[in-house]
Amino acid sequence: MFDGNARNSARREVCRLEDCVLKLRGIDKEFPGVKALDEMHFDLRRGEIHALLGENGAGKSTLMKVLAGNYQPDAGEILLEGERVRLKDAMEAERHGISIVHQELAVFPTSTVGENVFINHPPRTRWGGIDYRRMYREVRSLLDQYGFSDVNERCPMRRLSIGRQQIVEILRSVKKNAKILILDEPTSALTEKETEVLMQIMRTLNAQGVSIIYISHRLEEVFRICDRATVMRDGKYVVTLAVRETCRDELVRHMVGRDVVYDYGAGTSPIGGELLRVEGLCYKNALKDISFSLNRGEVLGLAGLEGAGRTELLECIFGVHPPTAGAIYIDGAPVSVRSPGAAKALGMAYITKDRKSKGLFVRMSIRDNMLAANVDRFTRRGFMQFRAAAQSAQEYREKFRVKTPGIEKKVLQLSGGNQQKVLMSMWVSRHPRILLIDEPTRGIDVGTKESIHALIRDFARQGMGVVMISSEMPELMGAADRVIALYEGRVSGELPLRRVTEERIMALTSGLAAD
Amino acid sequence: MAEKTATNPRESGVRHVIRRIFEVREIVILLLVALLAVFMALNSRQFLTTANFRIVGNYMATDMIIGAFLTISLIAGNTDFSVGSNMGCSAFICGIMLNAKLPIPLCILGGLATGVAIGLLNGFIVVRLKVLPMIATMGTWMAFKGVGLMAINSSTLSNFPIAFKAIVQDWNVFGVSTLIVCMLVITLVAAFLLKYISFFHQAYFIGSNRDSARLSGINVKKFVYALYMLIGFFAAFAGVLSISRYGSAPASLGQGVEFRVISALLIGGVSLNGGEGSILGTFLGILLMALISNALTLFGVDTNLQNVLIGSIMVISVAIDEANRRRQG
Numbered sequence: 001m002f003d004g005n006a007r008n009s010a011r012r013e014v015c016r017l018e019d020c021v022l023k024l025r026g027i028d029k030e031f032p033g034v035k036a037l038d039e040m041h042f043d044l045r046r047g048e049i050h051a052l053l054g055e056n057g058a059g060k061s062t063l064m065k066v067l068a069g070n071y072q073p074d075a076g077e078i079l080l081e082g083e084r085v086r087l088k089d090a091m092e093a094e095r096h097g098i099s100i101v102h103q104e105l106a107v108f109p110t111s112t113v114g115e116n117v118f119i120n121h122p123p124r125t126r127w128g129g130i131d132y133r134r135m136y137r138e139v140r141s142l143l144d145q146y147g148f149s150d151v152n153e154r155c156p157m158r159r160l161s162i163g164r165q166q167i168v169e170i171l172r173s174v175k176k177n178a179k180i181l182i183l184d185e186p187t188s189a190l191t192e193k194e195t196e197v198l199m200q201i202m203r204t205l206n207a208q209g210v211s212i213i214y215i216s217h218r219l220e221e222v223f224r225i226c227d228r229a230t231v232m233r234d235g236k237y238v239v240t241l242a243v244r245e246t247c248r249d250e251l252v253r254h255m256v257g258r259d260v261v262y263d264y265g266a267g268t269s270p271i272g273g274e275l276l277r278v279e280g281l282c283y284k285n286a287l288k289d290i291s292f293s294l295n296r297g298e299v300l301g302l303a304g305l306e307g308a309g310r311t312e313l314l315e316c317i318f319g320v321h322p323p324t325a326g327a328i329y330i331d332g333a334p335v336s337v338r339s340p341g342a343a344k345a346l347g348m349a350y351i352t353k354d355r356k357s358k359g360l361f362v363r364m365s366i367r368d369n370m371l372a373a374n375v376d377r378f379t380r381r382g383f384m385q386f387r388a389a390a391q392s393a394q395e396y397r398e399k400f401r402v403k404t405p406g407i408e409k410k411v412l413q414l415s416g417g418n419q420q421k422v423l424m425s426m427w428v429s430r431h432p433r434i435l436l437i438d439e440p441t442r443g444i445d446v447g448t449k450e451s452i453h454a455l456i457r458d459f460a461r462q463g464m465g466v467v468m469i470s471s472e473m474p475e476l477m478g479a480a481d482r483v484i485a486l487y488e489g490r491v492s493g494e495l496p497l498r499r500v501t502e503e504r505i506m507a508l509t510s511g512l513a514a515d
Numbered sequence: 516m517a518e519k520t521a522t523n524p525r526e527s528g529v530r531h532v533i534r535r536i537f538e539v540r541e542i543v544i545l546l547l548v549a550l551l552a553v554f555m556a557l558n559s560r561q562f563l564t565t566a567n568f569r570i571v572g573n574y575m576a577t578d579m580i581i582g583a584f585l586t587i588s589l590i591a592g593n594t595d596f597s598v599g600s601n602m603g604c605s606a607f608i609c610g611i612m613l614n615a616k617l618p619i620p621l622c623i624l625g626g627l628a629t630g631v632a633i634g635l636l637n638g639f640i641v642v643r644l645k646v647l648p649m650i651a652t653m654g655t656w657m658a659f660k661g662v663g664l665m666a667i668n669s670s671t672l673s674n675f676p677i678a679f680k681a682i683v684q685d686w687n688v689f690g691v692s693t694l695i696v697c698m699l700v701i702t703l704v705a706a707f708l709l710k711y712i713s714f715f716h717q718a719y720f721i722g723s724n725r726d727s728a729r730l731s732g733i734n735v736k737k738f739v740y741a742l743y744m745l746i747g748f749f750a751a752f753a754g755v756l757s758i759s760r761y762g763s764a765p766a767s768l769g770q771g772v773e774f775r776v777i778s779a780l781l782i783g784g785v786s787l788n789g790g791e792g793s794i795l796g797t798f799l800g801i802l803l804m805a806l807i808s809n810a811l812t813l814f815g816v817d818t819n820l821q822n823v824l825i826g827s828i829m830v831i832s833v834a835i836d837e838a839n840r841r842r843q844g
Contacts, residue, residue, distance in 0.1 A: 320730065341732035350730060358726040363790060364719070372720040373731040379713035426731075 019045045020082070021211050022067075022180055027076035029062055029235075034416075034444075036062040037073070038235040044180065049202060049212045051222040051229040051243070053255055055473060059235035060215050061103065064182050067213075068100040069093035097179030101169050101186055109158035114139040116157050117172050142171055146201055163194035170201060181205065182213045199225050217305060218510065219248050231255055256473055256502040264453035264479035267497045268461075271481065272296030274332065275465040276434050278317065281326030286312040288489040290326070294434070294465040299456060301480025302469045303505050309489040310469045311353065314436045317467075318350040319343040330434070344376070349432035351423055353439035353469070355416075359423045366407040366414075366422055367393045373426035396425035400455065417448030424455060435459055438469045453479050473502040487511045538839050540784030540832065544799040547828075551806050559813045567809065569692065573760070575805040576698040577602070577753040579798060582776045583705035584749050586797040588742040589780060590709075591718040592725065592789030593648040595743065596773045597637060597655040598750040603769030604663035605629040606754030610672035610764040619679050626755045627748055633659055634747020638740035656773065664766060673763035683760040694756055701749065706794035714738070722789025778829045779804050786836070803828070 022044040029037040036059050044050050054060050065071045067078070069087035077084050080096055087093045093100075107116050114136045115122070123131040123138070139153040148167070157165055166186055173181050186198060202212055202225060214226060222229055223243060231238040231254040238254050276294040281287055286309045294300050304310045316323045319337035327334055330346060337343045343350070352359045361369050370393040371378055371386070378385040378392075393407040400421040404414055411422055420440070427435070440456065441449040456479065460466055470476050476483055483495045485508035493508040536542050555562040581598050588595060609626030613619070633655060640651040686693045708715040721728045721735055729735055750769075758764040783800030785792030804825055811818050 318730075339732070339734070340730050341734055344732040352730060354726075357724070358730055361720060361723040361727055364723055368719070372717075372723075372728065372733070375713050375717055375720070375731075375733060382712050382714065384711055384713045384716050 021046050021080065023079040023082075024063070024067070025077050025079070027063065027066060027078075028074045029059075029066060029071060030074055036235050037066070039237070040076070040232065040235065041237045042230055043240075044211050044213060045228075047206060047209050047211055048227040049206055049214055049225055051226040052213055052215045052232070053219075053222070053229055053251060054232040054238075055255055055471075058232050058255075060232060061184055062235070063232070064100060064184055064213065064215065067093070067180075068098060068182060094176065097177065098182070099173035099176055099178030099180070100182040101166070101173060101184065103184045105162070105165055105169065107157050107165050107169060110156055112154050112156055113143075113151060113160070113168055114153040116168050117142065117175055119172060120176075138175075139171075142175065146171065146204070147197065161191075161194075163190040166190065167194070167198065167201065170198070174205065178210060180211050180213065182215075184215045185217065186214075195221070219251060222251075223248070252503060252506065256506075264450070264475070265457040266299070266477070266479055266500075267481055269297045269299075269457065269481075270461075271298050272463060275330065276317075276467075277329040277332070279327045279329070281313070281316060281328070282324045283309075283312055283316050283321055284324060286489055287316065287323070290486075290489075290491055292484050292491060292494070294467055296463045296465055297460050298481045299460050299466040299468055299479055301476040301483040301500075302467055302486065303476055303483050304469075304486035304509050306471070308486040308509065310486055311438055312489075313486070314350060314438055314467065314469065317343070318348055318436055320350075344430070344432075347433035349427035349430060349435050351427055351435070351437040351440065353442055355419055355423055360411050360419060360426075362412040362419075363410060365410055366397065366402070366404065369393075369411055369422055370396070370407075370426055370429065374430060377430060392429050393425070396429055400425050401451065417444040417452070420444055420448070420452060421455075424452070428455075428459065433464055435464055435466045437466065439471065440468060441470075441472075441475060449475075473505055476500065476505060477502065485509050537835060540836070541793065541796045541799060543832070543835070544783060544796065544803060548799055548803050548806060551803070551810065555806070555810055555813070559810075561813055562809075567813075569695070571802075571805045571809050572695040572698070573692065574808060575801050576694040577757055578772065578776050578779060578801045578804070579698045580701050580753045580756070581746070581750050581772065582780055582797045582801055583701050583794060584742060584745045585776060586780055586783075586785055586792055586794055587705065587709050587715055587718050588739075588746055589722075589777075589785045589787070590789060590792045591721040591738060591742065593641065593739055593742065594652060594777065594787060595637060595746050596649065596652040596777070597633060597659060598746060598776065599769040599772035599774075600656045600659040600663060601630050601633045601747055601750040601769070602754035602757070602772055604633065604659045604666070604754075605751030606758045606764050606768055607663045607667045607672065609751075609755050610675065610758055611666060613675050613679055614672060619676060622679070623755055627751045630747040630749070630751020630754070631744050632747070633750075634744040635740070637747070638743035641743070642736045642739050660770070663769075667764065667766060669766050671763055671765045672758070675758065675762060680759055680762045683756055684762070694760060697752075697756065702794060702798055709794055714741075718742075719790060722791070724790075775804070775825075776801070778825055781829050782825075782832050784832075784836070 020043045024040060024042040027037050027040040040059065040063055042063065052060050052063070062071065066073050067087070069090045069092050072088070078087060079085070085096060087096065108119065117139050118135050123134045125131040136153050143149065143151050143153060151160070151164060157168065160168065170183070170186070190198060199221070206212060216222060226243050228240060228242050229246070229251060230240045231251065233255065272295055274293050275296045278293070279291045281290040290313060302310050302313070312321065315321050317328060317337065319339045319342050322338065328337060329335065335346055337346065340350070356362050361372050364372070367390045371384070371389040374389070378389045390407060397404065397407055402418050402421045404418060411419055414422065437456070440452055444452065456466055456468065468480060477500050480500065481497050483500050483505060485492045485505060487509055488511065492511065495504055561567050581602065585595055585598060605626045608629045609622050612622035612625045637652055637655055640646050640655070641648050683693045688696050709718065710716065717733055717738060720731070720733060721738060725735065754769060757768060779800040780792065780797050781787070782803060783792065783796030783798070785797065807824050808818065808821050811821055
């Protein structure tokens with residue numbers, strides 16, 4: 001198996017080829033406009049738990065999708081047990097013993113727990129039917145073995161908590177006799193107790209010789225369970241360290257450490273009086289007693305992990321969800337926002353992160369998109385003002401430098417960055433006073449990022465207030481005049497411009513008290 | 516997806532033009548209609564007569580009166596299967612009122628009000644109870660079929676006042692019957708509303724992406740209610756005109772109309788997924804169906820062949836659409 005003249009694998013790896021179950025070399029993956037993976041390296045030793053770390057958008061999930069056969073790399077090679085393989089699809093990866101538990105659940109909610117464990121290869125009876133008795137018996141013993149004697153194997157999946165469902169998914173991989181198990185942020189939805197159980201399962205599997213790649217934002221867990229950690233940043237390999245020999249600060253430094261300082265003009269516009277104030281806002285279980293205010297000319301950054309309630313907060317303010325408690329004030333006067341239409345009338349604009357599914361009308365032309373978001377503005381005595389909409393679309397196309405042959409082009413045919421510009425123009429052309437924007441540059445290349453932030457800063461300079469959600473630290477640091485952090489539906493802290501650092505934001509968004 | 520279209524090799528001029536023609540449904544259907552009309556004109560003496568035009572026009576009229584606003588609703592993604600039962604039920608109510616010797620305008624209003632009420636109920640089920648339009652209106656379709664038949668004891672209503680029958684049988688504008696005039700007016704008005712009036716033009720936005728429309732501040736609920744009520748109104752209107760035309764209300768009135776109209780809409784380029792379609796397309800689809808029926812009658816062919824043809828054309832035209840869509844990404 002060992003290939004004597006293995007090419008120079010020297011970098012900072014501490015792994016000889018024969019110890020490696022898996023080795024990735026020089027993996028490149030490019031999506032339109034974004035280089036997601038750039039000469040990425042990774043190796044996994046037999047029977048280790050290896051953490052893969054990096055900020056949002058660093059390319060961790062992309063790398064794992066390459067490994068699970070979901071994506072094909074543009075360049076580079078994958079070596080399994082020293083042999084070069086091509087994983088043309090997920091089935092192929094599975095045959096090689098690679099099993100992945102995705103960040104998003106991939107379960108069948110109406111099927112039973114047992115059926116979910118045996119989704120692909122249920123035991124058969126002599127006549128070829130599914131042998132339910134054997135299936136449930138095996139699942140039962142599996143559940144008992146891992147300490148879930150209280151989970152009924154015949155219970156529909158959807159009745160289980162999210163955490164339990166995740167664990168069933170992991171058991172599915174166990175049943176497939178995976179040699180390499182990839183866990184992509186399994187604990188983000190788990191309670192502390194469930195996390196504990198998960199750790200236990202990982203240790204058991206590990207003891208049975210399964211190698212595990214573990215992606216998590218929670219460094220504490222990494223220190224508790226992992227042997228080594230690989231850090232990646234901007235799709236590139238940064239470093240691999242033995243967890244025992246490093247510390248939290250060093251890992252964070254590698255994750256965030258960056259040569260380029262992003263400057264999107266934070267602190268460069270004059271800040272006026274209060275524009276928007278939110279008091280004691282609650283929404284179901286997602287938001288708990290949220291209060292903050294936004295001033296004229298200010299870009300307020302909203303930090304938080306996925307699921308901390310960031311998007312829900314903006315959608316409550318914009319009238320998409322009715323808040324269960326709390327009040328919203330504009331210019332000091334209480335307002336009632338019952339629908340997006342009402343929010344619009346109050347001078348608010350909301351730019352969703354789900355550009356394609358909830359923001360744009362992708363099958364329509366740029367002009368029609370402009371029209372759709374502004375039906376009220378382009379209606380005179382009941383008549384649609386097509387020409388005015390076309391003029392407005394044309395004007396903003398030039399102003400925002402949207403790269404397109406014309407405003408009759410379908411939005412679908414534009415790149416992500418240009419789509420974002422179109423979406424922004426649809427809303428900004430209304431001259432709103434409050435701009436709520438969720439992940440303004442998700443999936444957008446660096447150059448366009450800058451121009452989008454220039455636009456945002458421009459609105460602020462005109463006295464508009466902006467609330468901006470971002471998962472990217474450099475974006476918050478470079479663009480926000482002030483940052484508030486959310487953790488599990490609550491405001492966990494507020495940082496004025498001169499106190500905004502990546503470490504502080506990270507601490508606040510992961511529920512640790514700020515210093 | 517964006518790259519795919521960009522890397523599409525440039526086609527030669529003629530092929531490109533042909534391709535583009537096949538992308539516009541109205542043109543394809545218009546070609547089919549023209550082809551059929553020319554064929555008919557060459558092979559049947561009766562085809563190009565005023566009497567025959569009247570037959571075709573009357574055949575189309577109720578379908579088109581119902582189909583006009585149904586098109587707008589379907590563009591927004593909301594189907595309505597209850598139109599056939601609504602048409603029957605409302606007409607029966609009108610007929611019962613007529614037989615009770617109530618004033619004719621009141622009877623007509625009673626029929627129309629029934630239609631609007633059924634539409635309102637559809638709107639309520641879809642908007643408030645959040646039942647999928649297809650299921651909601653299949654429910655009301657069945658229910659009101661039953662209600663209508665119960666109201667008339669499954670028998671045929673007749674003996675309507677002469678003045679009521681005169682509305683369709685005698686009234687005319689320059690020799691064109693009430694039925695055809697109503698169809699043309701409603702078609703033109705609906706086409707105008709859909710194209711130029713914001714409230715109706717919103718159908719395209721709602722159908723294209725409902726979530727985006729909602730976040731854009733479009734009042735989707737109001738639209739859905741309004742359209743179901745309008746459809747209800749016009750289904751009832753078609754029903755009232757029908758019983759005036761026949762002078763009686765047979766128990767089978769309106770049955771099967773919903774599927775005939777919706778298949779004509781699909782032929783005309785409306786998509787059940789919403790976002791696409793036009794009144795012109797619907798008109799051509801219904802015209803095509805009427806012409807096929809007319810042709811089969813004139814040639815004395817088994818008229819059941821009509822269903823075979825309509826079904827086939829519908830499937831083929833939707834398949835062409837899907838192919839176009841896949842190619843565009």
